[in-house]
Ligand SMILES: [Zn+2]
């Protein structure tokens with residue numbers, strides 16, 4: 001098989017791999033690096049027949065309109081990935097327009113993509129004319145997230161996509177495909193947290209809910225910025241399952257993604273629990289509701305998770321003025337985002353990056369990661385036991401060190417590929 005790494009090499013962002021096992025050339029993911037400027041994989045120089053999307057996050061799906069334009073074939077994805085990717089692409093279009101940041105594709109490319117999506121469930125193989133087959137396997141990361149197992153004759157490639165080997169409220173812990181033990185020639189594995197462990201989930205949940213409860217009992221508003229996909233649904237369930245006392249409000253794209261998630265109950269660990277948690281949260285629809293809600297103690301779950309736009313920014317400003325609030329950051333804050341500025345004690349951007357404001361509210365950061373920690377990644381690599389291992393999707397030092405550890409301590413033939421680096425396996 002031939003592999004060419006087109007993105008997410010020694011970094012997170014624009015995940016994209018060109019893989020050819022038989023005659024069919026597959027593009028595994030086609031992501032966009034978003035937080036600074038929009039960087040897409042250089043597809044014009046490559047030929048491919050179809051695109052296989054591991055999940056809806058923009059660092060994997062953000063440049064699929066380019067793939068739809070440059071490639072002839074369909075864009076394969078699991079059923080929930082399609083509407084969520086469409087929603088995220090649409091939102092990114094709006095935000096980019098507002099912030100005067102050019103996208104590397106046109107509106108009609110996004111339209112073309114919608115007609116090229118081809119939905120598949122987990123586990124059902126799709127076979128091309130030359131006998132190349134692939135199937136999606138649950139990756140436990142966000143709804144619809146998949147590992148991709150590609151086969152041609154006796155050659156097999158496994159792409160982890162973004163993986164969570166730990167159990168969450170939303171998803172069961174991901175495992176490699178059952179038949180991986182029969183032999184995998186090449187494994188492409190994400191390395192986001194290959195250098196550290198996450199805290200035990202039950203203990204994290206308990207501490208988090210205790211702190212949110214303390215804030216409400218102190219007559220304050222607990223502002224919970226959450227990513228729209230995954231984290232919003234996770235945090236609503238965490239609060240519900242731990243019997244938080246007080247009102248919970250919900251606003252932003254996270255509410256829409258929650259509704260979409262309920263359309264695919266079999267892709268969620270406990271749809272009944274998600275439904276109950278959602279029913280408990282009161283929706284904020286109008287500006288009047290938004291103004292009123294900050295006047296009484298409560299918890300507000302709002303998009304966006306890194307404070308870069310969305311309703312969370314207006315809550316933040318209102319609470320900053322009143323001085324009776326506390327911010328609970330529920331995810332990793334990419335450097336340069338408002339969330340990272342807040343965490344560093346610096347002024348954050350309000351009003352579409354035209355004005356900066358110092359936030360004086362107390363804040364804390366909570367590691368509700370949707371990615372495997374170090375031990376889970378190592379377990380995964382050992383269970384797959386592939387002939388060659390490619391470590392990508394992580395900071396440069398982390399990818400390089402993970403590959404070195406796999407080579408020197410565990411005897412794997414592992415590398416952290418560079419962009420446009422080609423391999424024959
Ligand atoms: Zn992801």
Ligand SMILES: [Zn+2]
Pocket residue numbers: 012013015057059060162393
């Ligand atoms: Zn990713």
